[in-house]
Amino acid sequence: MYQYSLNGEFITEWNSIVDASIKYKCSSSCIGQAIFDRTPSLGYLWTDYKYEHIDLSTFHIDENKTKCYTYSVEGKFIKEYKSIHDCAKEIETTAGNVANAIKGKYLIYKTYYVSDIKYETFPI
Known part of the structure; x- marks a missing residue:
């Protein structure tokens, strides 16, 4: 293999x-x-x-990726990512933390909200 x-x-x-x-x-x-x-x-x-x-x-590389978006504490859009993994890597956390933050709408490192839906302003 x-x-x-x-x-x-x-x-x-x-x-x-x-x-x-x-x-x-x-x-x-x-x-x-x-x-x-x-x-x-x-x-x-x-x-x-x-x-x-x-x-x-x-290979089917990008088909199963979930785009996600980071937002500031104030809810302002910061950046779009191709995948949860890419986001996790850049903000130095695990993909699991990002996925849980998306589900629970909570802050990562008291700095980032993350969503799999793109908002103009994150609904806090």
Whole structure:
């Protein structure tokens, strides 16, 4: 089994899906399903055949991403993100925290509201 960056660059070869799932502390089915569906899992692309550089057009990379938007404490729009993961990375928190903030409409770090709906002003 082979692991690639989301840019299609080869990272490493694994002896099995189980080995990779142990390393990343996830269910082996999340990687197996990603191979079958040709979608990202854990921030990587996975294949059962080794390519020097994979053709990204054969993968479904952006289809399952949830766009999200950050807002100030006052509710003013700050920035749009392609995904919850991208937002989490930039504001230095976890994707889980961002997802929970979206559901619960609470502040992250007493600084950001996050929504999966774009507002002119966030409804506080």
